[in-house]
Every structure is written in structure tokens, then in C-alpha cells.
Amino acid sequence: MKKILKKLTPFISIIFFGFALWYLDQELRHYQISEITAQLSEIPNLYILISLILSFLSYVILTGYDALGLEYIGERLEAGKIIRAGYVGYAFSHNMGMALLTGGSIRYRIYSAWGFSGMQVTQIVGFSAFTLWIGFCAVGGLALLFATPEMPGEVVVPYLSFRVLGMLLLLMVVGYVWASAKVRKELTYNDWSFTFPDLKLAVKQVAIASVDWLMAAAVLYVLLPEGEISFFSFVGIFLLAQIAGLFSQVPGGLGVFESVMLLYLSNFMPASQVLGILVVYRIIYYILPLLVALIVLGYQEYQVNREAVQQLGEKATDWVPRVVPQVLSFSVFIGGAILLFSGALPSEVPRMQWLQHAIPLPVIEMSHFFASLVGAALLVLAGALQRRVDAAYHLTVGLLVFGILFSLLKGADYEEASILAVMLTALIFCRQEFHRKTSLFSGRYSAQWLTLIFMVLISAVWLGAFAYQHVEYQSDLWWEFTLTGDAPRYLRAMVAAFGFAVIIGLIKLLRPxxxxxxxxxxxxxxxxxxxxxxxxxLSNLALLGDKELLFxxxxxxxxxxxxxxxxxxxxxxxxxxxxxxxxxxxxxxxxxxxxxxxxxxxxxGSDYLEYYMDLGLTFFNIGEEGRVDLTSFNETTPDPAIRDNHRQLSEAGYEWELLLPGQVSPLISTLQRISDESLKNRKRRETGFAVGHFNEQYLKNFPVALVREGGRPVAFSNILRSGHQEEISTDLLRYRSQVPHRIIDFMMVEAMVWGHEQGYRWFNLGLAPFSGRDEHYFSSRWNTVANFVYTYGENLYGYRTVRAYKEKFHPEWSPNYLVCPAGLGMPRTLSNLARVVSGGFSNPLSGKIEGSSLKEKEKQQGISGP
Known part of the structure; x- marks a missing residue:
């Protein structure tokens, strides 16, 4: 069901957006575009200045969400860093849609630069999103209960329904604050868990989020004419419009928010005036903060690069540039939309009159035509930029230059030329982030991205149709070339833009x-x-046959x-x-x-972490991999306890020999019996995936270390080998029930001695938990997974003792990671991982193991401590 809903989401967005355009068209059909643009100049400069100040304060307050999130997880950070992370993150989430706010991919990049783990960033982002909704419930409840808005006559909404809704919202806030004061137990549901903050933090949540919502509403309210509507009545409708935009899945609620506000405010003022005010609001609260955020990121990238040069190539520790491709991709998309919208609107007459004295009419006509083509191309290239394609970078830089030039030549549109120039500057500073030498058409665009392109193209068509609705259509319009011929230019530009989009679509469909x-x-x-x-x-585990391969x-x-x-x-x-x-x-x-x-x-490992980061993934440090240096290894290298066990078993008549891959088949039935007895004794089943399992075809690929007692095979392990004599490791460790557990020490030492004699450099001991960190360091969900990883692989030592055991071989440790998407889906991801690594265990996240508990299992293994 969820998969079906996800596939339907783009269509739902298109339906909402299409309905919003239809409603706007119905309400504005009696107005001309000139009447709306005239309203822009009617707004007093003082009102605009106050709105700008309120917008700035609103974004500053928004960063308080992150400060509360940090307090919730018990961490501290400099105020300047909190403001930077919060401002940039929210500036883009407001324009891209609220999904980014909850996903937190941009803020993850920023916080990870300052040493925060993936789980911590997920908690900060989730708590911030929850704070936003707490504020919405508080402000919305008060507004609907005590300042119920009057709806237009054609909209029939029972008066009491608003008040009932307001009471329900306030009850949720009161219930949350009460629970924060009384409930200390962690709440869990399926894969989700939540711990209430303390009362003081909960009150801060309500206060800061409420002020933020009021401030955001005030940014628009101060632009309205005085005395038309009370502020608190306005707040209720403002919140409803914001929620409608959110649920429409349209980025920034564009069109949907405007439709709801127009439906309400048209009772108090002409629709043309309402739309003019909403345009100014969009610029103040959305576009300008976005441009400032873009400048901040571009400047930071410049600072990082300059610092790297000064440090003679030392790797910069700031990971913030990893978010740059996503940010610039969206910005370039906006730039393309601006060019298309500009091509659909009438030109400024005074500017055109000035241009005709300096530029020939054919140049003006061609500039208008190609500006729209550049806009359509930027919409397409933005997707390739997101994938860091080198060719997309060079094409985008070139097209932005042409876009700036065409904007000035087609109508002296210096405003859009300035916006494109800011994008171009930021892009130039970020050259090193776009390095993939792959085809522009190698990646497939997601349904959401195609939906965005479609919405922009349809919006441009609708905008032009509205602007020229009073122009009578004739076939001669296509061939009319005059200084004032805005409608013909619009027709030619839109056909070119759609034609370009269709051609690109066909190329994508026909790609290899x-x-x-x-x-x-x-x-x-x-x-x-x-x-x-x-x-x-580790690469040898591909030979198990239980995994798929992508070449x-x-x-x-x-x-x-x-x-x-x-x-x-x-x-x-x-x-x-x-x-x-x-x-x-x-x-x-x-x-x-x-x-x-x-x-x-x-x-x-750590070698390719930056590549995973480039894709917007987060990483969790799950433990360390131990490798013993075989170049200097001898029988005295391990701790005395290991050496004693090895010596005692040697004296007791245990002998180690190596079977080459071709010698394994004749003994396969003997090895099978040993394996079955070993698993039965330890009450286990085969797991696979991250460790080997007994399979004849699999074992034939490796040499097998066989241990005999009195000539009878009693234990074995297969030896994994890498290329270039780099490293070896034991995989399966199976032995008969009467054999002492110390046989593991014997087999490990013998394998290391053999590896040293054969010229291998390392012996890989596999994963172990961090030194000095107990289970509580990890999330409870990962901790359960870790029990399987460290306890129920082929090693015989518990989660608490495995590192202490491996330390006895004096290995060198290197970190290992789990890399996956950040966000609220993390619990489900860990559940899926647990099912894979647990193999034959039936309910890996229940905290119970088939046959015995962890303590019992360790007792059965004869292990009392490291």
C-alpha cells in the first residue's frame, strides 16, 4: 500500500497544482496582468521594510528549533554554528518542500562537519520537526478557538467546527506538556521509539515554535492594507493555507497556498491586490532567504578551498561542501523557471523603448526565444548537476552566461540577470564538486523531478495565457515580429521550450x-x-551465491x-x-x-566515505576491524594465554594441515558431519551474508585448514585470501563437541603462522566493538543488531568480550561503518539489516535468541571472560 501511495504522490501533486491554477484562473479572469503588477508598487515601502525585518527575525527564531534539538540529545554548540545550520537548512526546506525539513539531508551535511553522528543528526532533525508541529497546534488552536475566521459565502464550514478543531489542537499541546512532566518511560511503536523531554524543554518548544508561526504570519500580514482583517483571524487562515500547501506535496506549496489565501482575502480586497501582495510575500519570505543561503554556501566553499590551499593539500575537515550539488541543483532549477516565467510575461515598455535605440529588433527577438530555451535546458541539467556530472557543470556554466546575456538583451531584465549571476558565481567556486565523467543521460529522473519540470512548464504556459487572455488568437501571431509583440514571442518561446523537453525525453527513453x-x-x-x-x-563472500551482483x-x-x-x-x-x-x-x-x-x-571502510556522503547518505561508526601484521608475526606475538593454549593442544596431539582447494572434495562428507555437529552443539543455524555457510561449491574455492587428533579430523576452517598477498582470514570455524573450545586459539595461531610463511601482510580478525564503549553508546535498535554481528557470527565470544579476545593478538584497528539514508526511516532500515545479518534466527529484533539467552550462550561456549 505504501509503495502504491508513493507512486501516486507525483500525480497527487499535479492534481493539487492543476486545481490551484484552475481556481486562480477563475478568480483572476477579469483582471489583466498589468493590474496585478501595478499592485506591487502600491505597497508602501515602510510595509515592505517591516516585512523584511520580520522575515529575518522569523528565520533567526527558526534556528531555535535546532538549539532545542541539541538540548534534547544533551549536546552543545556555538550559537553562530546553530544559526548557520538552521538558516541554510530552513531556507532550502521552505522552497523545496517540508519533506526536506524532516529528512534533514542538508542539515546532516552541516552537523556532520562538526562531529555529530548520523543518529544524533536524525534525532535533532526529528525533534525540530516535532517542535514545528507543536507550535502549529498551539497557535492554530488559539486562533481557531478565540478568533474564528469568517469564510466566504460560497464556502460552507460550520462555525463550531473551527472551534472544535481549535480545542482538539490545544488539548494535544496540553497533553504533550503534561506527558513531558510525568512520563519518563520510552514509548515504542513497531520500529519507532520516543522519549519525552523534560517539562522545561517542552515549554521552550511550545514558546519558540509559537513565536515562529506568529512571526511567519506577520511577514504577510504587514503587507495587507490597514484595518481590513484582525491579525489573529488572519493567523488561522494562514496556518490552514500552509497545511494545504504541505499536504499538496507541491514544493513550497506554490499555487496551493496562494489559492487558499486568495479564497479568504478576496472578501476584503480585490483579487488583483491579493495576488500582488502574495507575490511580494513569496519574494521576501522564500526567494530572498534562498539567495542569501546560496551566497553563504558559496562563500563557505571558497573559504574551504582557500584553507586547503594554505594547508598544502591537507584534507579539509569541513563536510559542508558535500551539500553543495544538491543546493546548486535546486538553485539552477529555480533559475530555469525564472527564465521561462520571464519569457511568458509582457516586457516593461520603458525598457523596450530604451533597448530599440541600442539593439536591433532581430537580436531582441532571438534573445527572447533563446532565453526560454536556456530556461528549459537548465531544468533538465539541474538533475544531472545533482548527480555531480562533469559535463552538466560545464554546460550549466555556459548556459547561465548566455541566460544573463539574453535576459539583458531581450528586455533589460537586470533583476533576473542578477539572480543568475549569483548562481553562476556560486557554481564557479564549487567546480571541484562536479567530477563524474559519465553521460548526461546515464541517470534516470525520478517521478518527483519530472513532476517538477512538468509543473514549471505548465505554470509558464498558464502565466502567458493569463497575461495575454485579452489578445485575440490568430495564426498570423506566430509570424509577427514587433517591439511590442509580447504575445507572439510568448507563443514561439513556449513551443520551443516544450519541444526541447520532448526531445530530451525521447533521448532519455532511447538511451542504452x-x-x-x-x-x-x-x-x-x-x-x-x-x-x-x-x-x-571480505570480497570472497560474493562466492556464497546468496547475494546479487551489480557489475x-x-x-x-x-x-x-x-x-x-x-x-x-x-x-x-x-x-x-x-x-x-x-x-x-x-x-x-x-x-x-x-x-x-x-x-x-x-x-x-573509510576509503570511500566521501562518495557515500556525496549521495546524501549518513554513516554510523559500528565498530572497528582488527588486522594482525603478519610481516613480523611469530608464535610469541599473541598474549601468553593464547600461546599456552596453542602449546597445550600441540602437546596433546592436535595437528594442523592445509588442504588445497582441489583436495577438499574427497573430505567434504567428513567436513559436513563436523559442521552439523558444531552447529547442533551450539544450537545455531547457518546465517550467511556477512559470514560463510557450509556449502560444497563455496568451500571448493578456498584452502581448508584441517585439524586432526590421532589422525581423525575433528575441526576445520576455510581460509579466505585476498589478491596480491595482502591479507587472509578464517571464515567457518567448526569443531566436534568433544574438542575443547581452546581449539579456536590453536587454529588462529596456526593460520597466522602459515600466512606469515606464505608472505601475506595481514590477518583479518573481523569486527569488534569500540574500546571502552558499552552497549548504551549505540541506539537500542543498533545494539540488538550488534549482538548478532559480534556474538553470532563465526566467533565464539560475546558482544562484551569479543574485543578483549581479539586484543590478545595485538591487531591494528580501523573503523567500520554502516552507511544509509538519514531520517525517520532509520529504525526500519536497522530492522531489515538485522534480518539479513541474523540469517536463520527468526525474530532478530525481539531481543531473544532461539534456544538460549546471551548469557546462557556464553556459558555454553565455556567463556567466563576475556
């Missing part, structure tokens, strides 16, 4: 297909060739993943040449986007 996703079994031979050149042993276009690299719910979970970093990693990560995420799935990268 992406590399196919293959089941591992179908491409096992090619995968083996790539694994043989890989430097990491690069060159077929020299791949990622291995499994689908679980709406999560596509990749194990490890891309396998293959490092220069192909970035493009392969992008390809995988684009596949996920097309399938409406979430990309999840599990157990990745």
Missing part, C-alpha cells in the same frame, strides 16, 4: 540500458577474476547485495579498481532510486 543486476551464481566466474585482484578478504560498465568491479524489504543492503565497499568505485556506488544508488528502495552499505 544500465548494466544488469545478476544473481551471484550466474556471474561467479567473472566475480572470481575480480576477487583475485582484490586486496580485501560496473567495464565489468572490472562489482558490489554484492541482498534485498530485504525496501532496503538493498550491500556488504562492504565496491570490489575492484578504486578508480571505478565512485561511479559504481552512484549506479547502485540510482538502481535503488528507480526501484524505490533505500541503499544500505554495511561494513564499509
Amino acid at each position: 540500458n544500465r548494466p544488469d543486476i545478476s544473481a551471484a551464481g550466474n556471474e561467479i566466474d567473472r566475480a572470481k577474476e575480480i576477487i583475485a585482484e582484490s586486496d580485501r578478504v 560496473s560498465e567495464s565489468r572490472r568491479s562489482f558490489v554484492m547485495f541482498r534485498r530485504e524489504g525496501r532496503s538493498w543492503i550491500v556488504l562492504g565497499d565496491p570490489v575492484g579498481p578504486p578508480e571505478e568505485a565512485e561511479e559504481l556506488i552512484w549506479q547502485f544508488c540510482e538502481h535503488c532510486s528507480e526501484s524505490q528502495a533505500k541503499p544500505v552499505f554495511y561494513q564499509v
Whole structure:
């Protein structure tokens, strides 16, 4: 059902937007565009100045949401940083839509630069979004209860219904404050959990959010003529209009917000005056803050680059530039829309009269025509910019230059030329962020992006149709070239823009297909060739056959993943040449986007973190990978307890030998019996995915270490090897029930000695929790996953003791990460991950293990401590 609703969302947006345009057309059909533009000059300059000041204060108050979020998670940050993060984030979320506010991708980039984890940023963003709704309920409840607005006669709404709604909203606020004072228990529902803040913080939420909503309403209210409507009656309608815009899924509620406000305010003043005021409000509260935010990001990128140069190439620690492509992509989209809308509106007569003395009419006509084409092209290129395509960057820079030139030549439109110049400047400073050497048409546009392009094109057509509704259509209009021929220019420009969009659409449809996703079994031979050149042993798990493989276009690299719910979970970093990693990560995420799935990268290192960040993903530090240096290893390297166990078992007659891959088949039935007995004794089933499982075809790929006692096989492990003699590791560790648990120490030491003799550099011990951090460091959901990762893989040590055990081999530690989308969907993502890594365990997030608890399991393993 959710998947169907997600597919329908773009159509719902189009329906709402189309209805809003229809309503505006009905209300404004008796007015001319000149009457609306004339209203802009009727607004007193003092009112505009006050509105600008209130808009600035509103954004400052908005940043208080982030301050409350930081207080909620118990963290502190400088006031200047909070204002920067909040202002930039909200400036873009207001224009892009509220989904970004809750998703928090922009603010994640900013906060991660200052050392906040992905989970912390998710909590800040979620708490901020909740604060916004608390304020809405408080202000809306008071306004509807005590200042019930009067609706137009054609809208029949029972008077009491507003008051009942107001009471319900206030009851929710009172209930929340009461719960904050009384309830200390964590509330959970399915994958979600919430802890109420203390009473003091809850009161701050209500106060700050209420002032913010009142301030936002005041930005528009001060632009209205005096005495027409009371402020508190206006606030109720303002909030209803904002909610209508939110639920329409139209970015910024464009058109929908205006329709609701026009429906109400037309009772008090002419519709042309209302629309003129709403245009000014859009500029003050939406467009100007967006431009300022763009300048701030461009300046910060310049500062980062300059600092990097001064530090002679030292890697900048500020990750804020990672958000730049998303920001500039949206800004370029707005620039394209501005050019299209400008091409649909009549030119300023005084400016045209001035231009005719300096510029020939053919140049004016061609400039108008090409300006609209540039606008349509920018709408398309904005999507490629978001994907960091190098060619899109160069084309966009060129088109912005031409857009500035055409804006000045077609009608001396210096305002839009200035806006485009700001975008061009920011783009030039961010050159290094657009580096993907791939085709402009390699990625598929999402339904939401195509919906946005369609809305802009339809809006431009509607705007021109409204502006020239009193011009009688004749076929001769297409060939009319005069200084005052705005309608003919509009017709030619719109046909060109739509024609360009259709051509691009056809090119996209006819583009070559992406590399196919293959089941591992179908491409096992090619995968083996790539694994043989890989430097990491983890890549060998592609040979299990329980994962799908996505190969690069060159077929020299791949990622291995499994689908679980709406999560596509990749194990490890891309396998293959490092220069192909970035493009392969992008390809995988684009596949996920097309399938409406979430990309999840599990157990990745730090080498490609910036590539994941480029895609708007967040990372969680889930532990550290230990590797023992084999170049200097000998039998005295491990701690004395390990050495004693190894010596005692050697003296007891246990012998270690290595079977080459070709020697495994004759003993496969013996190994099967050992494996089954080992699993039965430990009350476990095979898991797979991140660890091996017993499978004849899988084991034939590796040498197998066999342990004999008195000539009888009693234990075995398969040895994973990387290419270039880089590292080895043990995978399966299976032994008979009568064999002491110390056999693990014996097998590990023998494998390390063999690796040293064969010239391998590292022995990979796998993951372990962080030193000195207990389970409470992680979220409760991740903590449950971690129990499976650290306790129920092939190691025999509990979550609390696994690191202490591995420390006895004196490894070098490097961080490992979980990378996935930030936001409120995180609990479901962790649930999907838990199901994958837990393998045969039936309810991985219940906190119970089949057969025994964690404490019992450790007792069965004979482990009392590290």
C-alpha cells in the first residue's frame, strides 16, 4: 500500500497544482496582468521594510528549533554554528518542500562537519520537526478557538467546527506538556521509539515554535492594507493555507497556498491586490532567504578551498561542501523557471523603448526565444548537476552566461540577470564538486523531478495565457515580429521550450540500458577474476551465491547485495579498481532510486566515505576491524594465554594441515558431519551474508585448514585470501563437541603462522566493538543488531568480550561503518539489516535468541571472560 501511495504522490501533486491554477484562473479572469503588477508598487515601502525585518527575525527564531534539538540529545554548540545550520537548512526546506525539513539531508551535511553522528543528526532533525508541529497546534488552536475566521459565502464550514478543531489542537499541546512532566518511560511503536523531554524543554518548544508561526504570519500580514482583517483571524487562515500547501506535496506549496489565501482575502480586497501582495510575500519570505543561503554556501566553499590551499593539500575537515550539488541543483532549477516565467510575461515598455535605440529588433527577438530555451535546458541539467556530472557543470556554466546575456538583451531584465549571476558565481567556486565523467543521460529522473519540470512548464504556459487572455488568437501571431509583440514571442518561446523537453525525453527513453543486476551464481566466474585482484578478504563472500551482483560498465568491479524489504543492503565497499568505485556506488544508488528502495552499505571502510556522503547518505561508526601484521608475526606475538593454549593442544596431539582447494572434495562428507555437529552443539543455524555457510561449491574455492587428533579430523576452517598477498582470514570455524573450545586459539595461531610463511601482510580478525564503549553508546535498535554481528557470527565470544579476545593478538584497528539514508526511516532500515545479518534466527529484533539467552550462550561456549 505504501509503495502504491508513493507512486501516486507525483500525480497527487499535479492534481493539487492543476486545481490551484484552475481556481486562480477563475478568480483572476477579469483582471489583466498589468493590474496585478501595478499592485506591487502600491505597497508602501515602510510595509515592505517591516516585512523584511520580520522575515529575518522569523528565520533567526527558526534556528531555535535546532538549539532545542541539541538540548534534547544533551549536546552543545556555538550559537553562530546553530544559526548557520538552521538558516541554510530552513531556507532550502521552505522552497523545496517540508519533506526536506524532516529528512534533514542538508542539515546532516552541516552537523556532520562538526562531529555529530548520523543518529544524533536524525534525532535533532526529528525533534525540530516535532517542535514545528507543536507550535502549529498551539497557535492554530488559539486562533481557531478565540478568533474564528469568517469564510466566504460560497464556502460552507460550520462555525463550531473551527472551534472544535481549535480545542482538539490545544488539548494535544496540553497533553504533550503534561506527558513531558510525568512520563519518563520510552514509548515504542513497531520500529519507532520516543522519549519525552523534560517539562522545561517542552515549554521552550511550545514558546519558540509559537513565536515562529506568529512571526511567519506577520511577514504577510504587514503587507495587507490597514484595518481590513484582525491579525489573529488572519493567523488561522494562514496556518490552514500552509497545511494545504504541505499536504499538496507541491514544493513550497506554490499555487496551493496562494489559492487558499486568495479564497479568504478576496472578501476584503480585490483579487488583483491579493495576488500582488502574495507575490511580494513569496519574494521576501522564500526567494530572498534562498539567495542569501546560496551566497553563504558559496562563500563557505571558497573559504574551504582557500584553507586547503594554505594547508598544502591537507584534507579539509569541513563536510559542508558535500551539500553543495544538491543546493546548486535546486538553485539552477529555480533559475530555469525564472527564465521561462520571464519569457511568458509582457516586457516593461520603458525598457523596450530604451533597448530599440541600442539593439536591433532581430537580436531582441532571438534573445527572447533563446532565453526560454536556456530556461528549459537548465531544468533538465539541474538533475544531472545533482548527480555531480562533469559535463552538466560545464554546460550549466555556459548556459547561465548566455541566460544573463539574453535576459539583458531581450528586455533589460537586470533583476533576473542578477539572480543568475549569483548562481553562476556560486557554481564557479564549487567546480571541484562536479567530477563524474559519465553521460548526461546515464541517470534516470525520478517521478518527483519530472513532476517538477512538468509543473514549471505548465505554470509558464498558464502565466502567458493569463497575461495575454485579452489578445485575440490568430495564426498570423506566430509570424509577427514587433517591439511590442509580447504575445507572439510568448507563443514561439513556449513551443520551443516544450519541444526541447520532448526531445530530451525521447533521448532519455532511447538511451542504452544500465548494466544488469545478476544473481551471484550466474556471474561467479567473472566475480572470481575480480576477487583475485582484490586486496580485501571480505570480497570472497560474493562466492556464497546468496547475494546479487551489480557489475560496473567495464565489468572490472562489482558490489554484492541482498534485498530485504525496501532496503538493498550491500556488504562492504565496491570490489575492484578504486578508480571505478565512485561511479559504481552512484549506479547502485540510482538502481535503488528507480526501484524505490533505500541503499544500505554495511561494513564499509573509510576509503570511500566521501562518495557515500556525496549521495546524501549518513554513516554510523559500528565498530572497528582488527588486522594482525603478519610481516613480523611469530608464535610469541599473541598474549601468553593464547600461546599456552596453542602449546597445550600441540602437546596433546592436535595437528594442523592445509588442504588445497582441489583436495577438499574427497573430505567434504567428513567436513559436513563436523559442521552439523558444531552447529547442533551450539544450537545455531547457518546465517550467511556477512559470514560463510557450509556449502560444497563455496568451500571448493578456498584452502581448508584441517585439524586432526590421532589422525581423525575433528575441526576445520576455510581460509579466505585476498589478491596480491595482502591479507587472509578464517571464515567457518567448526569443531566436534568433544574438542575443547581452546581449539579456536590453536587454529588462529596456526593460520597466522602459515600466512606469515606464505608472505601475506595481514590477518583479518573481523569486527569488534569500540574500546571502552558499552552497549548504551549505540541506539537500542543498533545494539540488538550488534549482538548478532559480534556474538553470532563465526566467533565464539560475546558482544562484551569479543574485543578483549581479539586484543590478545595485538591487531591494528580501523573503523567500520554502516552507511544509509538519514531520517525517520532509520529504525526500519536497522530492522531489515538485522534480518539479513541474523540469517536463520527468526525474530532478530525481539531481543531473544532461539534456544538460549546471551548469557546462557556464553556459558555454553565455556567463556567466563576475556
